[in-house]
Amino acid sequence: MKTTAELVFIPFPAPGHLLSMIQLAKQLVKHDQRLSATICLIPLPSGNNTNLTAAGDDGSRVRFVNLPAVKPPPDTDPSRFMPTILEGSKRHIKELVGSDVARLAGFVVDMLCCTAMMDLGSELGVPPYVFYPSGANFLGFMLQLQALHDEGKLGDLAELKDTESEMAISSLEKPLPCKFLPSVVVEKEWLPLLIDNTRRLREARGIVVNTFLELETYALGSVSVAGNPPVYPVGPLLNLNSARPEEEEEKEEYKEVMEWLDGQPVGSVVFLCFGSMGSFTKEQATEIATALERGGHRFLWSLRRPSEMGITGDPGEYENFDDVLPGGFLDRTSGVGKVIGWAPQMAVLGHQSVGGFVSHCGWNSMLESVWFGVPIGAWPMYAEQQLNAFQFVEDLGFAEEIKMDYRWGSGKIVTAEEIEGGIQRLMTTTESDSRTRKTMNEMSEMSKKTLVNGGSSYSSMTRFIQDVIDNIPST
Structure with a gap:
């Protein structure tokens, strides 16, 4: 069958994000012969870049493109270091799409790249999707924090982390003791970036999550509500070949x-x-x-x-x-x-x-x-x-x-x-x-059953692919 839809993947350059997105791309093209994938690899100036030897390739329908390095100015604030690299990489991705991708069906953007990359879809007339390599629980938690922030109701979480108080979280069945608040939201320099990224992911056509229904039934129910983009649980996305x-x-x-x-x-x-x-x-x-x-x-x-x-x-x-x-x-x-x-x-x-x-x-x-x-x-x-x-x-x-x-x-x-x-x-x-x-x-x-034909993640991946195919921009 002839390939009719090209998805461009934009992973965040950290092992836990990058490798699971590669598995997503490989599973998608394996699932449906009409799809092909281009994975944009954003290099880090430090040279601490993930070795993709074990990731392999999937024939001609998955390709890896190494983007030119972006070097932030020496006086860049640490909290702005990665946003600066991502913003600088945006231009290179646009150039790639303009010259190399013949049948662009959409962008799949990592959760931490949303602020920088979500506009690419509207600029090029194709839908953006978000890949969430964390669980649905964290997705629900961040959607809740972002809504509270925008309503002016989010207090200083850093002041709560050493207390005995609790917080009701929509994606958890039990209240969360504030001493267990995730580190990334009690660090004041990073929380605004997460809030911005979460706000932008609401603009996505869909959110693909590395989880499965049977594992996070409650959390997935909390995020699959009116006002949120459709959520597609397609996990677990694991590279079983990496065992050797x-x-x-x-x-x-x-x-x-x-x-x-x-x-x-x-x-x-x-x-x-x-x-x-x-x-x-x-x-x-x-x-x-x-x-x-x-x-x-x-x-x-x-x-x-x-x-x-x-x-x-x-x-x-x-x-x-x-x-x-x-x-x-x-x-x-x-x-x-x-x-x-x-x-x-x-x-x-x-x-x-x-x-x-x-x-x-x-x-x-x-x-x-x-x-x-x-x-x-x-x-x-x-x-x-x-x-x-x-x-x-x-x-x-x-x-x-x-x-x-x-x-x-x-x-x-x-x-x-x-x-x-x-x-x-x-x-x-x-x-x-x-x-x-x-x-x-x-x-x-x-x-294991969720990934085979008839399983919940298999069915979710089918729905996601159908949405991609149905919404390919007309030429």
């Missing part, structure tokens, strides 16, 4: 990790991994090590070295773990645990020996954990992760708390006692007769 690395160095590390897991009893290992930007100070690493040694559970711990750039930089690898861990820890725990740097997260979560996952609660990691049916130990750090953690612990019952009010960079230390207690509760939930384990296994099966 491409780089030779990572292949050796992968082999070593998997061989170690092969030697552990079923469901006995707690896996600690904190995302592409997760890292800890020596003081915090010591508390984790103490908790693991005292708790006695088998463990696989991905420990990364903090970047000198803080949360905006990529963590590095330790040359010697003894430099950051308590003396003798590696020798004393050699029979039950393993400390590694880079971790093949998907492959580890899919291994039968893994019974629990201590996670930063990034949305992609949570979807992966659901896919493989592994209960979560919630230790959120930044962005919207505190909200994700509360939803999984309190609303859904798929997780146990490690420390839900933790905020990366706050200087606060999660104690060994808190970590040990959380891991103990988590590993208790992994027992075959536990309610949490049974519920998680049920949701794992649903996550």
Whole structure:
């Protein structure tokens, strides 16, 4: 069948946003032969750009275009750094569309690119859609905050984060304690940007969300109301091929990790991994090590070295773990645990020996954990992760708390006692007769069924594609 519709994807240049949007593009063109996709890659001046080797290509119907780099002036305020890059990239995207895209059906714009990119659709006469790589819960939360802000009813959220007060959230069944407000909305320099982006996404023709109906039934109901754009839950969008690395160095590390897991009893290992930007100070690493040694559970711990750039930089690898861990820890725990740097997260979560996952609660990691049916130990750090953690612990019952009010960079230390207690509760939930384990296994099966013909996400993707096809501008 001849391709009749070209979608241009504009991802935010961060791993959790970029890789899930690539999966969306690949799923769409696989779903319908009439579609093709162009993915615009916006480079970061720092050079910390995601390696797309594992993302691959989907023949001639998915192509990647590297846009020219945009360098903000040296005196640019940190909160304006990415908006400046996005605004500068807008011109390059218009030039690309004007010269290379023959049958433009629409733009698919990341949630964090809305303010800069939403006007492209009206300027070129095609509909804009928004891709929301976070869950429907966070979408509902931000729509509520934006409405309150525009009505002049939104107070200073930063003043609430250390209080015992609660907030009713339309996308949550239970009130949210303000100490669990997501970090991104209590940081005064970032909240206005999120409010602006949320206001602009209301102008979209539709919002494509990386979630599925069975997981976020309540949250999706709260956002699928009159006045909001249509919402299309099409997840979980996971790159299952990423379970096996491409780089030779990572292949050796992968082999070593998997061989170690092969030697552990079923469901006995707690896996600690904190995302592409997760890292800890020596003081915090010591508390984790103490908790693991005292708790006695088998463990696989991905420990990364903090970047000198803080949360905006990529963590590095330790040359010697003894430099950051308590003396003798590696020798004393050699029979039950393993400390590694880079971790093949998907492959580890899919291994039968893994019974629990201590996670930063990034949305992609949570979807992966659901896919493989592994209960979560919630230790959120930044962005919207505190909200994700509360939803999984309190609303859904798929997780146990490690420390839900933790905020990366706050200087606060999660104690060994808190970590040990959380891991103990988590590993208790992994027992075959536990309610949490049974519920998680049920949701794992649903996550796979939703993507096949007749499933809720499959049907939602069909509706989205039909809207795209029906609204191709006439030539």
